[in-house]
Amino acid sequence: MNSTTLTIHSGDHIIKEVIPPGENLLEIMRNTLSVEIESPCAGKGTCGKCKIIVVDGDLADPNEQELKLLSTEELKKGVRLACQIVPKGSITVKVIGVSGSARIKESGGLPYHGEINPLLKRIIIKMPSGDISDQRSYEKRILDSLPDGTVMSHQIRAMLPSLQKGDIYELNISLCGDEITRVEAAESAKAAKTYAVAVDIGTTTVVAYLIDLETGDRIATSSGLNAQKGYGADVVSRIEYIGDDPAKLLELQKKIINQIESLVQKVMEKADINSNDLLGLFMAGNTTMMHIIQGLSPETIAVAPFLPISIESMRLKPWEIGSILPDHMRIILLPSLASYIGADIVAGILSTEIAESDDLSLLVDIGTNGEIVLGNRKKMISCSTAAGPAFEGANIRCGMAGIPGAVSAVKGKGHDFAWETIPGAETTGICGSGIIDITAYLLRSGIADYTGRIQDDSDWGDNAPAGSEYLEETEEETRFTWGDEKKTLFFGQRDLREVQLAKGSIAAGINTLIKESGYELDDIKNVYIAGGFGSYINKESALDIGLLPEGLRGKISSVGNSCGGGVIRCAVNQDELKKTEDIRRHCEYIELSSNQGFQEEYMMSMYFPEFD
Incomplete structure (x- = not known):
């Protein structure tokens, strides 16, 4: 055969x-x-x-x-x-699928000016040899030279005989908090610096930052589209793929672990360091990604009552999650809040300092889910809306990720129509920021009405709006078309409905959170738009389509990758890591699927703002 x-x-x-x-x-x-x-x-x-x-x-x-x-x-x-x-x-x-480096926002949060006090560190100690008057064991001598409470595993204990030399010798001790992770002869590491990698694991993108633990400086960065993207653009699709099959869970765990290991290797090569100087990784992502990385089934996250297996902060050895990284490294996972408010949002709260401010602030992370936090040092409340992957370019027929060749911005009104493309390739499709802009253009020009319907001659008669010449009728729908001599793009009625559903979900989440908090819209002093996509959207377009309430105009700022900023803080100062536990305990979570107020807000938020 x-x-x-x-x-x-x-x-x-x-x-x-x-x-x-x-x-x-x-x-x-x-x-x-x-x-x-x-x-x-x-x-x-x-x-x-x-x-x-x-x-x-x-x-x-x-x-x-x-x-x-x-x-x-x-x-x-x-x-x-x-x-x-x-x-x-x-x-x-x-x-045919598009390729190229994604346009990923690799920095975010507010500037950090705090102390450098890392959880991962090296300490050089001098060890006197034993004599008849001092009968302490070598293990005891080492522990007595370190902070109280330091512990030594048998794996480390077994290394001690080979490290003794002469009457006096020096040891270089690597620590993760109170745990000894490695013992070396000091001369082999005297001049060595210490580093950690902070990793932001998004549903769509993954970013790794190499951090100098002595200075807090970011030395190198590497990023890419999430290796799991072929299994669905949103976490629910990936949960459905895994189901109750351990083999499929392992498959997706290997995908993300291998990608993180590759990014770690890339940042080390950029900085010309070796793995001996890298003490560990700090990671944050949504709750589903944190489950998959740990090899925990996320199945219960997608079904009522939407309970995760674990949302705790973890310190893991690489082998415990199937990683081939060296044994001396430790992997520190930030805590999550709930099934749909993950460690990425906890890190975002940390980096925007919402929990430490008297001012009332709103954090909105726009992606496949719209995670929203409202609060200050006195009170924090959060929710997650199922926005869907439209803003990531999925479910939009000419949609694509923010990579070279993607239309990233649309400008003008009526006949004054222009677009910008991420350089590096010919125009191929339209990414999230461009999708927001084209929607705003259709509304401002009067081509689409407040109900989200693309209009036609039966609506306008002889008074067709400027820009309507770009419309094309097909058997299925009315489409807005544009392009160049090599590529024609379109944005049709079906695509506009996808945006309408996504923006309605996020807007309703914001309005519901404000009502549940007892505050008024005017009480909000700062609005932080986070996430890779949120970093590039035109604020005016976001307001014009009703993604954000009109009353927030003038208060909005993009904070980029706020998750990455928070994870970096945790790497350079263990007190910042402790703050994430305080955030987890004090931030209230509202499940919108059972909230009657949200359902009502969602119906109203489906409408677009009206333009004259």
């Missing part, structure tokens, strides 16, 4: 493998061969993003989903959806 061969052309790489018959092409590419391919809907056949070109091979005709999601022109070129294909025999395909 002839073997079935799959040949994949992906960027500059060609992969050729024998594959088992009868398996879904996306599953093979994503799970077996680890090919990077867009799949925001996790293979459900609803997003239309896992496009490939069939170069050679025998396939069944396109099914109903492919006919719905692919244009006639694409089908003529051999474009198919990988999630809908089961190869009948050997097949050669080319991945």
Whole structure:
């Protein structure tokens, strides 16, 4: 029997493998061969993003989903959806999916001017040899030379005989709080510096910062799109993929652990240091990501009553989560608040200093979920809204991540229509910040009304608004189209509805939180917009589409990657890490799925602001 061969052309790489018959092409590419391919809907056949070109091979005709999601022109070129294909025999395909470095905001939060007091540190101690008048063991001599409460594991204890030299010798002790993590002969590490890596694990992006623990300086940064993105653009899709299958949980855990190890290697290479000088990692992400990293099933997060397995701060050895990082390192996980308010938001609260200020502040982290915190030193209240992945470019047919070639900004009104593209590639699609802008443009120009409907001649008669010349009628919908000689983009009625659902969810969450807190909108002094996407949106556009309440105009500032800023603080000062526990205890969480007020706010927030 002839073997079935799959040949994949992906960027500059060609992969050729024998594959088992009868398996879904996306599953093979994503799970077996680890090919990077867009799949925001996790293979459900609803997003239309896992496009490939069939170069050679025998396939069944396109099914109903492919006919719905692919244009006639694409089908003529051999474009198919990988999630809908089961190869009948050997097949050669080319991945169309976008590639390139994501535009990731790599700094955030308020400037830190606090002390340098790291949890991870090195201490050099002088050790006198034993004599007849001092019968203390070598272990006792070491512990007596260190802060009270320091503990030594048997693994470290077993190293002591090989480290004794002469009458007097020096030891270099690595510590994680009160735990000895490594003992070295001092001359091997006298001149060595000490570092940690702070990691922000987002649903869409992952960022690693190399931190000098003696100065608190950020030495190097590396980032990339989350390696799990092929399993769905949102955490619920990834939870559904895992289900109750330990093998799938391990699969996604390996994906993110391997990516973090790769980012760690990159920042060390940039700084020209080796792993001996790196004492550990500090990590924060949403609650689902924190579960997956620890190998804990996130299954219960997605079903009522939405209870996580654990939201505690953790200190782990690399091997405990399947990492190949050296044994002397420690991995410190920040605590979460609830199933949908994760350690990333705790870190954001820390870096914006909301819990330490008398002023009432609002923190909004806009992503696949909209996490919102309102409060000050006296009181904090939080919630999470299921905004969906529209603002990340998913579920928008020309949507894409913020990488080279993405339309990132739309400017003007009416005939005065212009757009900007992230440089580095030809125009390919539109990312989140551009999606907000195009929505605002349609509203300001009178092309779309407050209900979210793209209008036509039956609404305008002979008074069509400027800019309506960009509209195109299809059998399915009315679309706004633009582009250049090489690429035409469109934003249609279906796309506008996706934005409407997402913005309505976030706006309703903000309004519900204000009402539940007992404060008024005018009481808010500061509005911090966080997250990679939130860092790039045009504030005026966000207000014009009703994503943020009009009453907050003039109070809004972008704080970039507030999670990364908070994790860095925890790395350089253990007192900042302790503050995250205080935040977890004192910040109240409201579950919106059972909140009647939210349902009412959501219906009202679905409408867009009206323009003359």
